[in-house]
Amino acid sequence: MPDVYKLPVHTRAVRAVFRPLFRLIFRALSQANIQGLHHVPTQGAYLIAINHVSLYEAPFILAFWPVAPEAVGASDLWNRPGQSMLVRLYGGIPLNRGQYDRQVVDVMLAVFNAGRPLLLAPEGQRSHKPGMRRGLPGLAYLIDQAGVPVVPVGISGATDDFLARALRGKRPPICMHIGEPLLLPPITGKGAQRRAARQRNVDQVMLHIAKLLPEEYRGVYASSEFNGTETP
Numbered sequence: 001m002p003d004v005y006k007l008p009v010h011t012r013a014v015r016a017v018f019r020p021l022f023r024l025i026f027r028a029l030s031q032a033n034i035q036g037l038h039h040v041p042t043q044g045a046y047l048i049a050i051n052h053v054s055l056y057e058a059p060f061i062l063a064f065w066p067v068a069p070e071a072v073g074a075s076d077l078w079n080r081p082g083q084s085m086l087v088r089l090y091g092g093i094p095l096n097r098g099q100y101d102r103q104v105v106d107v108m109l110a111v112f113n114a115g116r117p118l119l120l121a122p123e124g125q126r127s128h129k130p131g132m133r134r135g136l137p138g139l140a141y142l143i144d145q146a147g148v149p150v151v152p153v154g155i156s157g158a159t160d161d162f163l164a165r166a167l168r169g170k171r172p173p174i175c176m177h178i179g180e181p182l183l184l185p186p187i188t189g190k191g192a193q194r195r196a197a198r199q200r201n202v203d204q205v206m207l208h209i210a211k212l213l214p215e216e217y218r219g220v221y222a223s224s225e226f227n228g229t230e231t232p
Helices: 008-029 057-064 076-078 083-090 102-113 137-147 162-167 191-211
Strands: 031-035 048-051 069-072 093-097 117-120 150-156 174-180
Touching: 008 031, 008 057, 008 083, 008 093, 008 162, 031 057, 031 102, 031 117, 048 057, 048 137, 048 191, 057 069, 057 150, 069 076, 076 083, 076 093, 093 102, 102 117, 102 137, 137 191, 150 191
Parallel strands: 031 174, 048 117, 048 150, 069 093, 069 117
Antiparallel strands: 150 174
């Protein structure tokens, strides 16, 4: 594990310029609405867990969050024109989907050890339409290792056509709802029991995100299997 997580000076400088610039862009092109900022911890490490419909959630959060979080993104972003430049300039952390990478886990743990927030989408990939997919257990593994709180965040309005509508002057609404920080129970047991415990913890985070979203965004977490209601 890296002993100390340090940001290069040029990365800090880029963030200092890009964050207010992107806030200005979002406010000019859309009806940006931020709710629940009082839930954001004022100090210490924590994980920001979000729903993930399109490419626009992460830039929206990174622009408006009170501090500049570290951010994990799918490694294929580093190979896409335009997007590659932005994630590299911001200093994002690339993660290969569906693969366990101890080096990346160590970097994320070093972020927490440095007392910094980290942004992660538990679904692992974009849904491309409102409707949450089931969260992946990697988040629970990370939190069990780090012992940090999770801040659930629900974002509505960041659909695939968000930018197209914004550029046509429609100023589409986009909203960030920030929930209260969660402390997940420790993972116990072995084998299948341990894997099930991780999935329960992730589902707990996803349910809190779902409660921050309109009904049509909740996807599988609108199901009675997860929300504790009984089917009619």
